[in-house]
Amino acid sequence: xMSDKKGHLLEVENLAVSFDTYAGEVQAxxxxxxxxxxxxTLAIVGESGSGKSVSxxxxxxxxxxxxxxxxxxxxxxxxxxxxxxxxxxxxxxxxREFSMIFQDSMTGLNPTMRIGRQLCEGIIKHQKVSxxxxxxxxxxxxxxxGLPNPAAIYKRYPHTLxxxxxxxxxxxxxxxxxxxxxxxxxxTTALDVTMQAQILKLMxxxxxxxxxxxxxxxxxxxxxxxxxxxxSVMYAGQIIEAGTAQQVFYNPSHPYTWGLLGAMPxxxxxxxxxxxxxxxTPPDLFAPPRGCAFAARCEYCLEACLKEEPGYYKCSDGHxxxxxxxxxxxxxxxxxxxxxxxxxxxxxx
Amino acid sequence: xxxxxxxxxxISLVTxxxxxxxSFFLIHALPGDPFSTERIMSxxxxxxxxxxxxxxxxxxxxxxxxxxxxxxGDFGYSLKNPGQSVNGIIAEKFPVSAMLGxxxxxxxLPLGLLFGILAARKHGTAxxxxxxxxxxxxxxxxxxxxxxxxxxxxxxxxxxxxxxRWRGWSYTVLPVLTLSFGSIAGRTxxxxxxxxxxxxxxYVKTAKAKGLSAREIVWRHQIRNAIIPMIPTMGxxxxxxxxxxxxxxxxxxxxxxxxxxxxSVQSLDYSMTLGLTVFLGIFVVVANFLVDLIYGLVxxxxxxxx
Numbered sequence: 287x288m289s290d291k292k293g294h295l296l297e298v299e300n301l302a303v304s305f306d307t308y309a310g311e312v313q314a315x316x317x318x319x320x321x322x323x324x325x326x327t328l329a330i331v332g333e334s335g336s337g338k339s340v341s342x343x344x345x346x347x348x349x350x351x352x353x354x355x356x357x358x359x360x361x362x363x364x365x366x367x368x369x370x371x372x373x374x375x376x377x378x379x380x381x382r383e384f385s386m387i388f389q390d391s392m393t394g395l396n397p398t399m400r401i402g403r404q405l406c407e408g409i410i411k412h413q414k415v416s417x418x419x420x421x422x423x424x425x426x427x428x429x430x431x432g433l434p435n436p437a438a439i440y441k442r443y444p445h446t447l448x449x450x451x452x453x454x455x456x457x458x459x460x461x462x463x464x465x466x467x468x469x470x471x472x473x474t475t476a477l478d479v480t481m482q483a484q485i486l487k488l489m490x491x492x493x494x495x496x497x498x499x500x501x502x503x504x505x506x507x508x509x510x511x512x513x514x515x516x517x518s519v520m521y522a523g524q525i526i527e528a529g530t531a532q533q534v535f536y537n538p539s540h541p542y543t544w545g546l547l548g549a550m551p552x553x554x555x556x557x558x559x560x561x562x563x564x565x566x567t568p569p570d571l572f573a574p575p576r577g578c579a580f581a582a583r584c585e586y587c588l589e590a591c592l593k594e595e596p597g598y599y600k601c602s603d604g605h606x607x608x609x610x611x612x613x614x615x616x617x618x619x620x621x622x623x624x625x626x627x628x629x630x631x632x633x634x635x
Numbered sequence: 636x637x638x639x640x641x642x643x644x645x646i647s648l649v650t651x652x653x654x655x656x657x658s659f660f661l662i663h664a665l666p667g668d669p670f671s672t673e674r675i676m677s678x679x680x681x682x683x684x685x686x687x688x689x690x691x692x693x694x695x696x697x698x699x700x701x702x703x704x705x706x707x708g709d710f711g712y713s714l715k716n717p718g719q720s721v722n723g724i725i726a727e728k729f730p731v732s733a734m735l736g737x738x739x740x741x742x743x744l745p746l747g748l749l750f751g752i753l754a755a756r757k758h759g760t761a762x763x764x765x766x767x768x769x770x771x772x773x774x775x776x777x778x779x780x781x782x783x784x785x786x787x788x789x790x791x792x793x794x795x796x797x798x799x800r801w802r803g804w805s806y807t808v809l810p811v812l813t814l815s816f817g818s819i820a821g822r823t824x825x826x827x828x829x830x831x832x833x834x835x836x837x838y839v840k841t842a843k844a845k846g847l848s849a850r851e852i853v854w855r856h857q858i859r860n861a862i863i864p865m866i867p868t869m870g871x872x873x874x875x876x877x878x879x880x881x882x883x884x885x886x887x888x889x890x891x892x893x894x895x896x897x898x899s900v901q902s903l904d905y906s907m908t909l910g911l912t913v914f915l916g917i918f919v920v921v922a923n924f925l926v927d928l929i930y931g932l933v934x935x936x937x938x939x940x941x
Contacts, residue, residue: 348843351835373849381846388844393837397936398859407855408845443935459845 293365294321294465295499296345301359306352312571314340317359322467324629327500329510330521331533335568338503342469346384347376363467378404382412385460389472391452395444401428402440404560405459412463427458450481454488460598461492468493470580471503480630486512488575505548510534516604519543522569522579529605539607542580544621578610586611587620643927647920648873654916655705655909659698660768662900662908669714669903670771688714690905701909710910715902721910724895729914731801732884732891735810736876743822748862750819751826754852755834766823773820778879780812783884810887814879818872822865836860859933866930870923877915 303315315337322328330338343349345361361368363383368376388394396404405424409415415423421440428436431454436610442564444452453473460468470489493500502513510517510531517534519527519542527540538544544571545564566583569575575582575632581591590596590610599612668690685691689700704711708720754766789809790798796808831890833839834857842852881893893913899907931937 346844348840350893367804377846377848379846380844384844388837388842390837392843394841396838396842396856396860398863398934399856404841407847407851411846411851445936456841459841 294362295324295364296322297360297362298341298345299360299362299612301341301344301361302357303340303549304355304357306355310572313357313574314354314523314571315344316574318520318523318525319359320518320525320528321503322499324466324499325493325497326515327502327512327513329502329517330520330525331510331517332505332508332569333505335571336520337523338520339471342386342471342501342503346380346386347373348373348380348386351501353412359397371582379414381408381465382463383465384467384469385463385465386471387453387456387460387473388470391456391477392444392476394456395452397444399443400440401442401444401447401455405440405455408459409462416469423462424458428455430461430492431455431458432484433458449477450484453477453485457485457488457492461496461498464496465498468498468500469503470500472505473502473503474509477508479632482509489513507546522574523571524579526580526597526608527606529601533605537601537605538621539601539605539612540580540583540609541586541611541621543607545583548622566601578608588616590616643924647924650920651913651917655702655913656698658909658912659701660694661902662905663694665903667903669905671711687803688712689780705913710913711906713899713904713907715899715904715907721906724907725892725910726893727913728890728895731889732877732880732893734887735807735814735880735884735891736873737810738807739814739818739876739880740873742811743818746815747819747822748826748858750823752830752853752858752861754827755830756849758831763827766827770820770824770827773816774824776817777812778817778882779886780885782809783818783891785809785813786886799886801887801889806887810883810889810893813887814876814883817879818876820869825865825868829864833861863930863934866926866933869929870919870926873922874919877918 298321299319301315301318302313305312305314318337318341320328320330330341332338340349340354344354344356346363347368353513356369359369363379368379371379392615395401402421402424405427406417406420409420409423410417413420413423422425425436425440428439433439433451433454437446439451439455444455447455453476457473468489473489474485477485489500490513492498500513502509504510515529517528519534521542527534527538527543534543535547538547539583542564545562548562549564551561564583569579569582575592577590577592577594578584578587578596581587584591590613596608596610596613598606598608601607601612610616642880668685669688670676670684674683682691689697692700708722708723713719713721713724716724750766750770754763757763786798786809789795797806798809800806803891838860839856842856847855880891881896883889884891884893895907896911898904899911
């Protein structure tokens, strides 16, 4: 669908994940596909509950099953199918090939275990080294993520560190075994703006040094702008637009992306203006609508949108959109003012 | 840390004083006097007895004497067991009750934790359901039923252990099992719930993302964190075990302190009741203090706060 048959580092196809609850089946992810090449950064953008985080956790098989259930789809890593692997087999991949940085570093670290021990655990497990050797690696990692006095931090408990320091520790932990893919699940959401910028810079620097591919899950378009090579926009458990950062940012073609970009504050905007917001709320994933999931909130909704789900339309090379407006039978629609004419500045934080 | 301990010592002293004072006035507020239940006692004799024990003095004076003696660690003489001091009775009988209590605690703590962990690990399997059924049963069946059941089954039918009395190790098995039955059940239940709670914590996800196996996650990350909320309840559980032991002692004819507690209240044996109440009060206060210190050892966040 969105991935061609060349050997990508990671290829996810038609991934569907549901949660079985007492109230019924929640279709959290409904056919997601993307690919990732070595050393690149893919951003998955979407609002809360759009399934971005669940998709990531499914790839790493971190979800508790049950209640989560893989309905369909395949995840291929270096050409090898991952979804059929047992939990035991996955242990070899988690932490070594894939690792993950979670949103909340406060709860992401074990409060009753010293930082050093938490770091060493993974190193000892994957690199099969002695405790002393692991300690050396761990301290080196703490240095690499820019923590002052790493030997002291090694001996401390998580609650004695600040939020930014903890997130650095999380990153140190995630990169300690040189993973080829780093899943960053809203890594800066819980941090203040200055700290966000520092953490993002750290991630970029580390990526440059190690060549790790990053999948960045976020709802913060500012973060995306400064990090991503390619962007996939998710809505109601599906990817509705995907392309390079340039394509999605400056030539978006899905009304939901227009809305998202329109809702992003910019420095040039008149302060008096009220910030744009997309009307309505995302659909109920207990019973997703028959047609396009965004139709109910879409200003450009066609009759077809309510009846049938659109497929992926190719906008340009590597740029696809899941929208009926792209169909040749639909009439030409102009995106809202300002979406295409937003100032282009070199993304940097 | 020093400041914290000092603070706790002061609070503990105040607590003990409150226990002593409240029980003193409460027991004296009960209608009748220690000798009103004796059938053959003339008014004169009774008055002599009251005067002998100082019970004819104004209540505040009695309170003053009581507190003065208490400061010297002297609980006075029992009114109903002539010639025996309350201290003497405690020294003789309490070790038996304490041993019973401590043994039950030592049995119930590891077993309860183990069952809880096991149930959580085997969630949704027959093992889990079995343990849940056991814990519901254990919490809801009263201790005297468990006691008689065990006596009938293990002593009378199977003849493995003696029915009652307290004459050696084999005599301790059934009372200890009976007494720990309820706490094992209760602890299984709470440990199981706590394990589930911890399981959904982010740091467990982090551990999993590191590539640790389920077993490593449970032992290194889950158990310690799951036990933490349980520690404060242990202080209260000591009280529970002591109360339970009164019944168990009675059923198994164990010469512990429980019987004295019940009869002394019924017969208005002032000094005995007060002595036992204050003694157990101190015991519970000290136990809670120790539990709080353990809490700090297990949870580094609390340690720093101190």
